[in-house]
Amino acid sequence: MLLHLLNRAPSSSHVPRDVLRAMGAEDRLMLIEDGVYGALNAQVQHLPGLEGRLFALREDLESRGLAGRCDASVTIVDMNGFVALTEEAQRTVSWF
Structure with missing residues (x-):
């Protein structure tokens, strides 16, 4: 299992899309810094298929x-x- 670290808001960059393409079925995504905006109700739709991860x-x-x-x-x-x-x-893999 890899832990992917994302520090960009999903709506402000193409990086989150690249992260999702690179993630394996067991990998996890950790939102840090401005990436935590992706945790909001209106933004989480940009990070589909990550339930529990x-x-x-x-x-x-x-x-x-x-x-x-x-x-x-x-x-x-x-x-x-x-x-x-x-x-x-x-x-861990850091995405900036």
């Missing part, structure tokens, strides 16, 4: 005033949860 970093959500506004399909993790995901992954 889509995560967003709580600290980045809070710093952008987005806490409590995420789609129910997104798992919110704190920094410890982020570290745990990286430990579970064979490797």
Whole structure:
């Protein structure tokens, strides 16, 4: 399993589309920095087919005033949860 890290909002770039094409069936996607905008109800549609494999970093959500506004399909993790995901992954891939 690979952990993909996305730091761009899905609506602002073509990178999220590239991430989805590169992901395997067991891979996970972690939204960080401005990527957490993809966790919002209106944006999560740009990241289809990731039920149970889509995560967003709580600290980045809070710093952008987005806490409590995420789609129910997104798992919110704190920094410890982020570290745990990286430990579970064979490797991480950063998308910028």
